[in-house]
Amino acid sequence: xxxxxxxxxxxxxxxxxxxxxxxxxxxxxxxxxxxxxxxxxxxxxxxxxxxxxxxxxxxxxxxxxxxxxxxxxxxxxxxxxxxxxxxxxxxxxxxxxxxxxxxxxxxxxxxxxxxxxxxxxxxxxxxxxxxxxxxxxxxxxxxxxxxxxxxxxxxxxxxxxxxxxxxxxxxxxxxxxxxxxxxxxxxxxxxxxxxxxxxxxxxxxxxxxxxxx
Amino acid sequence: xxxxxxxxxxxxxxxxxxxxxxxxxxxxxxxxxxxxxxxxxxxxxxxxxxxxxxxxxxxxxxxxxxxxxxxxxxxxxxxxxxxxxxxxxxxxxxxxxxxxxxxxxxxxxxxxxxxxxxxxxxxxxxxxxxxxxxxxxxxxxxxxxxxxxxxxxxxxxxxxxxxxxxxxxxxxxxxxxxxxxxxxxxxxxxxxxxxxxxxxxxxxxxxxxxxxx
Numbered sequence: 521x522x523x524x525x526x527x528x529x530x531x532x533x534x535x536x537x538x539x540x541x542x543x544x545x546x547x548x549x550x551x552x553x554x555x556x557x558x559x560x561x562x563x564x565x566x567x568x569x570x571x572x573x574x575x576x577x578x579x580x581x582x583x584x585x586x587x588x589x590x591x592x593x594x595x596x597x598x599x600x601x602x603x604x605x606x607x608x609x610x611x612x613x614x615x616x617x618x619x620x621x622x623x624x625x626x627x628x629x630x631x632x633x634x635x636x637x638x639x640x641x642x643x644x645x646x647x648x649x650x651x652x653x654x655x656x657x658x659x660x661x662x663x664x665x666x667x668x669x670x671x672x673x674x675x676x677x678x679x680x681x682x683x684x685x686x687x688x689x690x691x692x693x694x695x696x697x698x699x700x701x702x703x704x705x706x707x708x709x710x711x712x713x714x715x716x717x718x719x720x721x722x723x724x725x726x727x728x729x730x731x732x733x
Numbered sequence: 734x735x736x737x738x739x740x741x742x743x744x745x746x747x748x749x750x751x752x753x754x755x756x757x758x759x760x761x762x763x764x765x766x767x768x769x770x771x772x773x774x775x776x777x778x779x780x781x782x783x784x785x786x787x788x789x790x791x792x793x794x795x796x797x798x799x800x801x802x803x804x805x806x807x808x809x810x811x812x813x814x815x816x817x818x819x820x821x822x823x824x825x826x827x828x829x830x831x832x833x834x835x836x837x838x839x840x841x842x843x844x845x846x847x848x849x850x851x852x853x854x855x856x857x858x859x860x861x862x863x864x865x866x867x868x869x870x871x872x873x874x875x876x877x878x879x880x881x882x883x884x885x886x887x888x889x890x891x892x893x894x895x896x897x898x899x900x901x902x903x904x905x906x907x908x909x910x911x912x913x914x915x916x917x918x919x920x921x922x923x924x925x926x927x928x929x930x931x932x933x934x935x936x937x938x939x940x941x942x943x944x945x946x
Contacts, residue, residue, distance in 0.1 A: 549944055572818050573826075580826035580939050587934035588946050595937075599822035601812045605785050609812035613786075613793035617842070618850055620833040620859060628943035629830070633858075637831055640857035644850045646833060721800035724808075726793050730841035731762055733801050 522555040523568030531568065539563070552581050556591045572602035576623055576651055604649035607682030607710040610692045612724030614680060614712045619647035624654070624661040631661065638665050642672040647718065647727055650711040662711070666700050669713055673697060678718045678725045683709040694725050735768040736781030744781065752776070765794050769804045785815035789836055789864055817862035820895030820923040823905045825937030827893060827925045832860035837867070837874040844874065851878050855885045860931065860940055863924040875924070879913050882926055886910060891931045891938045896922040907938050 521528060521535050525542035528535055541558070543551045555567040569577035579597045586593055608615045620641045626634060641648055648669065653662045669677075675698035683691040683706060693703050697713065705711060718727040734741060734748050738755035741748055754771070756764045768780040782790035792810045799806055821828045833854045839847060854861055861882065866875045882890075888911035896904040896919060906916050910926065918924060931940040 549946065572814070572822075574818060574821045575828050576942070577829075579822070580829035580942055581944055583826055583934055583937045583939050584941055584944070585946060587937075597822040597826065599814045599818045601785075601814060602818060605787060605812045605815060605818075608787045609785075609792070609810040613796055613810065615788050615834075616790075616793035618833065618835045618847070620831065620854070621828075622831045634831070637857045637859060640853040640859075641833070644853035645846075646850060646853075721796055724796045724800075726796050728797055729789070729793055731794055731797070733762065733798060 521566045521568060522551060522558070524551070524570075527568050527570050530570075548578065548581060549585070552578060552585050553589070555582065556586055556589070556593065559593050560591050569600075570603075571606070572600040573597060574599060575602040575604075575621065603651060603685070603710045604712065606685045607649070607680065607712060610682050610685055610690075611680035611694060611712060612721070612726050614647055614678070614714055614718060614725045614727050615649065616727045616729045617647060617715065617717070619649055621649045621651060623651040624665065625652035625658070626661070634661070635664065635668070638668050642669045645672070645715045647715045648711075648713040650713070652707070653709055653711045654705045655707050662705060663701060666697065670697055673713075673716055677716070678714040678720050680712040680725050681705055681709055682712070685710075694720065694723065734779045734781060735764060735771070737764070737783075740781050740783050743783075761791065761794060762798070765791060765798050766802070768795065769799055769802070769806065772806050773804050782813075783816075784819070785813040786810060787812060788815040788817075788834065816864060816898070816923045817925065819898045820862070820893065820925060823895050823898055823903075824893035824907060824925060825934070825939050827860055827891070827927055827931060827938045827940050828862065829940045829942045830860060830928065830930070832862055834862045834864060836864040837878065838865035838871070839874070847874070848877065848881070851881050855882045858885070858928045860928045861924075861926040863926070865920070866922055866924045867918045868920050875918060876914060879910065883910055886926075886929060890929070891927040891933050893925045893938050894918055894922055895925070898923075907933065907936065 522541045559565040573579040677697040679700045681693040681703045735754045772778040786792040890910040892913045894906040894916045
């Protein structure tokens, strides 16, 4: 089993008795290559990602590397519950209508591209699920996003901040667009910004789908 | 346990010995009200949705109805693997970068709103995951979407059609934008349209995230 070491620690009940290969957070390519090499050498390898491996996870990198470096391996992608879906379930039902997942990390995508996407989503009244909204070094992006969306939506638009969902550090905050930047947001947070029809109902964040009740 | 009858049949291993309330496909509001009433009367009720209950599912309706009709109930939303994520895993890794989920059903949202969203997503180079792309009566929407996206992206842009994923009727087709409309697409299909960087690698649909390999 290959994975970022904290992820493997989180699934100790599944790793017992297995050979483990782990490494630090930023060594994705090395970790992925190690997984493919072990598989090429005959092992059945589980390459562990958090959330859904297909959403900002390791599935794409594994397929790219296997193709680029000529590993003719049978690969199966196992889908999972992505962070936006887990966050949404804790907050209520904010993703009931059309929504976009956007990562604010500009490590692999230029900020100009990300900003242009946020502008388009905001204008098209999509619910926004923001991955990697903020880190210790990257704090301005979420401020810019809040300002862009505020131009198209009311300050009272519901916003959820879900941090470390399903861990013992889980923290769920339901706020609004005008108070988003006052919240504690970090590397393990997902921020969900409602559209023009989203509302708070009994403490739940709901984007109504349009049923007549 | 309350749910659309085919969904309950799909989880027979979990329903054994439980009281079941089921109804047909279009009676969502009645089904939801029945679930809330049984809970108000003291039962522990599981209200079953397919995929993720929070994405075009029943979670929002349940919360809305509970608020509107004054059911002061403890409710827990359990997240799941949504159809786009399940489809993506079978196709490869098309959702590795920013993407939007859009339903082409105009039963609850005006087509004009949906069309405007598709135009914005196409221009912003987002991967598109299309839910409810086509039904027996609703066939023009997917044609319009293909034409809109074609204005912004090459005809060779990878497109996946995943139908009835994880059932015995599962059918996975990897094609491109110029050949999308020749494919068999139905009520149980999800269509994923790549962005300008998406490609086919060894038969997999991959949207590279930008790692240097």
